[in-house]
Amino acid sequence: MSRLAIAAAAGLAALALGTAGASAQTVVSKIKDRGYVVCSGSQGVPGLSRPDEQGVWRGFDTDICRAFAVAILGDREKIRFVPLNAAQRLPAVQTGEIDFLSRTSTITYSRDTAVRFVAITLYDNDGLLVRKASNITDKKQLDGLTVCLQGGGSLTEKAVLETEEEFGIEMKKVYFDATIQARDAYFAGRCDSYVTDGTAAAGQRATVAKNPAEHDIIVIGKGTEPNGVAIAYGDDQLFNVVRWTFNALLWAESKGITQANIDEKLASGDAEISRVLGQEAGFGKAIGLDDKWAYNVIKQVGNYAEIWDRNLGANSPLKVPRGMNALYRDGGVNFPFPWD
Template identity: 75%
Template sequence: MKCNSLKMLAGAVVTLAGLSSGVDDAAAQAVVNKIKERGYVSCGASQGVPGLSRPDEKGYYRGFDSDICRTFAVALLGDKDKIRYVPLTAGQRFPALQTGEIDILSRTSTITYSRDAVVRFVWINLYDTDGLLVRKADKITEPRLLDGKTVCLQGGGSLTEKAIEETEEEFGIAMKKVYYDSTIQARDAFFGGRCDSYVTDGTAAAGQRASVAKNPADYDIIKVGHAAEPNGVAVARGDDQLFDVVRWTMNALFWAEANGITSQNIDEKLASSSAEVKRVLGEEAGFGKPLGLDDKWAYNVIKQMGNYAEIWDRNLGKDSPLKVERGLNALWSDGGLNYPFPWE
């Protein structure tokens, strides 16, 4: 049976769809100009998920989502730190984007039919699964052992709820769902012993275990559901220029990885590589004009932030505490689903 939070989400989608139909196209097109005038990009963030978006002790946001947002600040304004983050719950994300409280939403939401009817998803920047954090001491080693157990989760996260429902149906079990307003509250309830398990995106589960648990070795992650969730970057509908900037900035990250171009060797590559590399990295006059950007925008993005692999590795992969494998997030040439579009 669907829970009240799903009904509330559906109602919000309908309401926002009504708002969407009344958006003034000319006003929406001016978002890039507004960003340039105010001098920073406003980006939606999670409420503190390690490895994805979380402020450090100095208040500097770190994580995969945070760094992806910084690439757009570089493309638009030439500086990765010309950005502000707005922590949002699941129920706040789309209204914040739709009303202009934020300019861009990075990865915190899975692309679905109803959601894309409200906002415009630009690119899938992370394929994820759903995971249940459990305590090893409870000896819950497989989904069927969750029968009668409590699960903490954030209300409004429809696909994590679907994963639980799929698990219940597949194994003929029933779990007791305990809803919280935010994923942080749900996480803290689990680590505080108020639930037997905690469900969230798999990468988020890995981040919580690695960075929040007192002893990560005391916890396991059990995969639930059957979806490989496409998490995407989104902008408001009607904003073609910002859509294009976000799309081609993401493309530059994968293109650079595919061509072996990193933040460390970019100048060497620029001096010695093909005509396409020279063009994309700003040696051809007018390259940035279709997007309303400086010709060196892609060079600046890679120089300051690195390619997709560099962003992944320092936040989620081998250079981070999480050690998450790329899996489906690898380039197509490495068995994944990601590939860059041509620049012709």
């Protein structure tokens, strides 16, 4: 054997040993030992992440996190949520206080170099809640109005500043530590408007306003906000679990696989469906999961469309259209990666 081949073999052996040693310390192995997933919660954003009257966490971001609990542990209920404000969320990932950040968090350069964003789960814009009685038909009419908002350099604050610059106006800003405080101040009449993510604004209007019909939502800012799931750096297995679990949600929608018909689809004889849903031995081995992890996720949580519809869309009080969040074939930007 040549010296080059010997060196390569030694390198591969060392890599295998290193990987074996590292795998015992992965977050996935810790979750399995612990028996539950720890996920971020918001401080109460309807449709996205908040506990209901019985204390059960509901929402789009919440269900995305439940999918990870199913993939790893086989049970959507083996999960705990930690309510976090904007300032707390990234440190909670870095310190290991939470396993997954799935809480209205937009990927940016500075954030993605602090924690690892893995999947973009929701594309959003910033929305300004205003009272219809204000009769705002032009953004220039926002000049001089007060706006309740969360401080600390949030992207929604940036959207207000961009709107001021674009239309040559100046709004009177009233800052709060948390977006929920800003929301409550707006509905209490302390401000003329309130800015937050567009889907969050729809949720606040639908569930918090005494009369939702009395409020409009104005899209402001120049950018689209890609919200996603983040984890701590340095864990390839967890990265794979997040990426491919979310991919399974989009893939199932593209294949027409739902909670209700998954067993019928599995019996159809489609080779890809059979493989991804766990009929091929060893399918889950590459990411350290049970072969039926994808089947369990769809059976217990549903596909992407089902998660959207029950929390944000047609089957929810919010009635938010899919827009960019639709599959590419339906005019959106989402599409599943191949399973080759």
